[in-house]
Amino acid sequence: MNALVRESLFGRLSNFLTNSKFFPYPELEAPKIKALSVSASVSATSSTSTAPEPIQQFLVEFSGPDDPDTPRNWSKLAKTLVMLDVMFLNFSFYAASAIFTPSITGIEEQFGATTAEGTLGLSLFVIAYGIGPLFLSPLSNLPAIGRTPVYVLGSLVFCLFNIGTALGKNIETILILRFFGGLFGSAPISVGGATLMEVYGPSEVPYAIALYAIFGTLVIERWNTWTASLWLLAGITAFTTLFIFFLLPETLSSNILLRRAQRLRTQTGNSLYRSQSEMDTPTTSFGTMIFKQTVNDFKLSCMDPVFVNIHTMLIYGILYLWFEFFPFVFDGIYHFTPIEQALAFLGILVGAVTSVVAYVLWLHFSYQPRASRPDTSIEPEARLVPGQIGAICIPICLFIFAWTSRPGVHWIVPIIGTAFFAPGFYLTFQSILNYLGESYPRHVASVFAGNTFFRSSFGGALPLAAPRMLQSLGIGWASSTLGFISIAMLPLPFILERYGKRLRSWSKFAN
Template sequence: MIHEAVQERYHNPSSYQFRRIASKTVVSFGPDDPENPVNWGKGKKFFILASGMMQVLNSTIGSSIPSGAIEYIAKDFNVTDQEKLVLPISLFLVGYVLGPLLYGPLSEQFGRRPPVVIGYVLFCIFSMACALAPSMPALLVFRLLNGMAAAAPIAVVSGVYADINNDPTKRGRTMAWYMACTAVGPIISPFMSGFISKVSWRWAFWLSLIIAGASFPCVVFFPETYAPVLLQRRARKLRKETGNKGIVAPLDLIPHDLRATVTVTLTRPLRMIIKEYMVSLTCFYLALAYAIFYLYFQAYPLIFEGIYGMSPGIAGLTYLPIAVGCFLACGIFIWYDGYLARAKARGAAWAQNEDYRRLPLACIGGPLYVVSLFWLGWTASPNIHWAVPMTSGVIFGLAYELIFMAMLNYLSDAYETFANSAQSASSCCRSLFGAVLPLAAKPMFNRVGIDWGCSIIAFISLGVSIIPFAFIYFGKQIRQNSKMCQHLQILKEEERRAWEEAAAYQSTVHPTADVEKGPSVSEDAVTRNNVDKETV
């Protein structure tokens, strides 16, 4: 029998909700529960939005901060091997490969706040270590560790935004601004480090630390947003208040032993890459686009410093049109969301297709990405004004953001509860490509020239741009054949059935109570979750 204090809250639709499972009482959020992150006020949600963007900005600024300081680092440490001079950025991106495999899955087990705080503290420590590095090998080691720490917000923040927005439209628009920050950070770093490194290249890393320090309040007051962890805290509090040891949260019913953590939680992103076609194809497409983005940090100095004779600081300013394109993409994304909503309201047949919610933007971005690469490659010439190749950055940034906004939101919409693992898989793959491809940039451009070098990657980009078109036509079949998508649908159905049972029980005991539909957890859902844990 349910404890008296528990029973009272169970029958209050505006407060706690409970579901009996064998000898356990499972707590969940009731309708309009103020502790549910999706019901938090606008002010609190805005703080989370701004805080997440600031943390991502710290991370992405750090990724390319050495680009304007490379010339000064080479002189100080007497490095003449050009390939070694790519490593301060590439090794940071290798850290981006390793970090999400840890932070993303663990955030789905222990909550969002711990990875964010730990990552922030380590990022500050290793940024300081980079500024104080006594040698080139030491700098490279610190950059690797700095990248691993900086991966925390990249892996977690998108999940945070999904936690506080259950409306796909609001979630998509929030993600649009978030992804603009991920692109703008690396773009503004080169000119900042290019100018400040005239004093000392170490000031580039001190600047990164100063910027990170400015976001300290955002991290200190960053709340936990992961509903299962919040319910776990609620259950712990109720056990203390009532003395009923049988009150648990859904997360308490899932094994958290070391074996389960290692074999299930931490391996989920890798298994999604291997077994989920939607994840693997998206990862490949985004990895190539991301790698080309970071290849630009090798190509632009060759073009604007080599061909046009600009200083590192001035050459860093040529990245700014890419930022303009990124923010234009945000406007297009928001316009399309409104256009789609109006089409759904009037009952347009095409708008009922789930794949049209995001993918058409990637279908536009893919070809534009190819155009921008050809534009840059064939206009970078002493006979053509520097403004012409620089302007290609507007189209490049626009296309890059449209691709990422569409494909990453598509993953979040498809995998919902496991969105962080899907995002971690994507982050891992694109960071791996981003770390490796730029190593080949200078040899490729030196061998075939800027024009044909850009053309090669443009032709490859053209080939993968068919992926969003394929998802539009075959996305439904892919989701139907996906074990993880099937598992999510089963859980949703079980939650709906459990709530109907709870509502029926409540209406029997309190016929006049006003019952609204809300989340709960059934015995079948928990049992199935435990049965499927090895594959999900």
Template sequence: MDTPSAASGDNPRLWSSRKKLRHFVIVCFFSGWTSIATTGYLPMQAVVTAEFSVSPTTFLVGNLLFFSVGVAFTPLLVSPLSEILGRRRIYLVSTLGFALLCIPPAAVPAPTFWPTLLARLLQGCFASVGNSTTAGTVSDLYGAGSRGLPMSILCLAIYVGQGVGPPLSSAILAAGISWRWIYALWALVVFGLFLVLALFFCETRPAVSSRDAEPDSELGNKEGAATREKVRFGQAVRISLSRSAWWLVSEPIVSCFALWVGFLWGCIFLIIESVPTVFEAYGWSEVQKSSVLLAISVGGVFGWLINLHQDKIYSKAAKRAAPDEPGPEARLYWACVAAVVAPMGFFIYAWTGRASITPVAPIVGLTMFSTATFILYVASWSYLADAYSIYAASALAAQSWLRNFLAGIFTLVAPRMYEDLSPPIASTMLACIALGLAVCPFVFFFYGPRIRARSKVASSVATAHGS
């Protein structure tokens, strides 16, 4: 059996299919469970606010801290560090930290809600690795020609987890079990994942793998701590920590994808918070209303199946471009379709969620929006991974920052927004914005090569790969 150390210094893309599959399954589970813990927080609102006598807004600050501070900001530091220190070290620290931080809310009764909020913030910091760095691992394991399917499966794990989280927590609460046991479940599962990582996960970052294989490359030992480019380690850390933040404003490709996908992602979490309000018209129980969110998971599966066809399109483009790699624009065929379907689904969700219309209608609209958003989500990951190659983790971390920041904000404003504007008007307003943003994939599809040519980073990567 392969040992967790990367002493062989081999290229992860040359590993056996079985070894790559093992590592891929581990990071998919990490990402999926992180999503379950993310959305599984919301159903606890009624019991937690009653126990601590706090307002719903104060409770939702927990998700604001989790997303907008923890999950959003931490990847700007951690993902570039994973490119220097390695993925494995980052994964071990993040899973252990997340598991330990679930213990206080689960086992230590507090007189106020603030310790739980603090724990939620720190949980977001550690959980962020499962939302960003895992994509870098996929890029480590698979080349552009074979990356589409693994990347889509990773995205599916994240997406399905978001739809599973609320029904799972609601079912636990409906069974009369304390909300603290939800945290206990999270802790047990993530600690088990930590053990799996420690025993079965090898380093996948090639530069780190090679450096660790050399006797004189240990940290703190003269030149051994330098990167392959012979840059001092401390200087490399400072450069890497600022890379994602700078790319968010200096790289138009990263900026555009971050804004576009970030808005749609925020809408998914706004919908998660709005579903109880919309489906109140049908007189459903909390468990029934939470079950509606499984439409997000179903939409993710539909989107994944559609992405299989997108992958075939990319494969044909790869054959035509051989021996070079095809341009990232080959990832966007179905994204152009999904960009139009997303606002259509949102409009259906907006105007059919009422007692006089069957509940199947808004669920269909939600499924359409979810399917389209998944396709766009995968397309953005794949496009950025292709355009930035070995620096994919930094580009994806920048995109993740805005995406998760908006998720936290949208979750916080959703109740007031749907109460003040009414569900149809609130959803219609967001659908109109989504319709306006539908132009994004078409711009990149037709003008992507020109845009990438004006990017110093993307153009240098393209030159290195001969495309």
């Protein structure tokens, strides 16, 4: 437990201020020596260059596969707390989109805003958290910074923007603060997957958007104000910020080794101890490193996994656009009260629980037994099998919802149809993100950041089309249009399973 707190931002700041006396580190053994050549030196009295002379550098590395500082060698308690930290971060951030939705009507009434302006509070937030990873992910990849400061500072700023939004006096302030809240609060989706892979391997938080929609609406009904959900969100993020400040250890290996090298220089008085990151970029400026990392992230996202990113982009767009149909159906057709409209999301929640259980059972009884065989090599494409089932579930959901949402059909039928969306969404994303993580293990944070940019930019813009779409097509053909798009996307996981290995063999980034 001492090591866990010592590696948190609280522990690192405490040791910085007390010269490592608050949470002392154990003595380190001297690492192996690595010879490093420098450029030729030129004498001031001669025009003849001397030959390069090797400089003895003490390369600081992990002592071996069992090094206790390696994140995957941490105790079960430490790993469990990391998992809880990332879950809290994801829950508090993803809640901010769904929990805001019930506030839109109140904002429109109080500030005289149009429906499009009210919906912008959701759209700008989603678009912003697609942009945020493009600079937060490179920032967290820098050995001098690491993951933890990005998490903590991002969560703190996100909390402050939520408070500012709740105190907003006009629609312009609310929209601006929602955008910047999404921009700076996107740390968990920028690097959350990378953190979990550094500790466990690929893993994602289960689908929970329906729960937050219910929770947010219940709070608004209780206190009868649109700001209630934002104050609730500020409270959640304040708790999360404190929790991760004290109990989220650093997982970036290059940062761990950089700080180990710094301790060795202090412990021995020998300035030749260097981590690999210090040897690679001895004189590169901070701004240059950020710029290069950002450009590399964007290049990687637009080159290798671009078809996968387009696929998730379309699914994400369908998700957010389809959710805008719910008030039209359950208020306009079935005349539900606000609480009943929120409870209509229970179909999605039931489907989410079912899909999570099914996915865990598939891992336990099918994937893990094959992966644990010493004579078997499992390719990343094996992760796509659940996604193939998910790709089939999405159009089933959309067509049922399209043609049963009418006064002559009982309201339970379209709600049953919505249950198919959760396994479609969850299984597809679980498969694709695990596939990306295993295909690009050296660039996992960059790949996840690029995927987030693609899907969130599209997902944030599409809800604005919902009113015109429903007005022109009606619920039947509007939802069916999304169903036809999902059918067109259906073959991709099957194609990727068959040809993914060949595509990876052409890449300089893939494993």
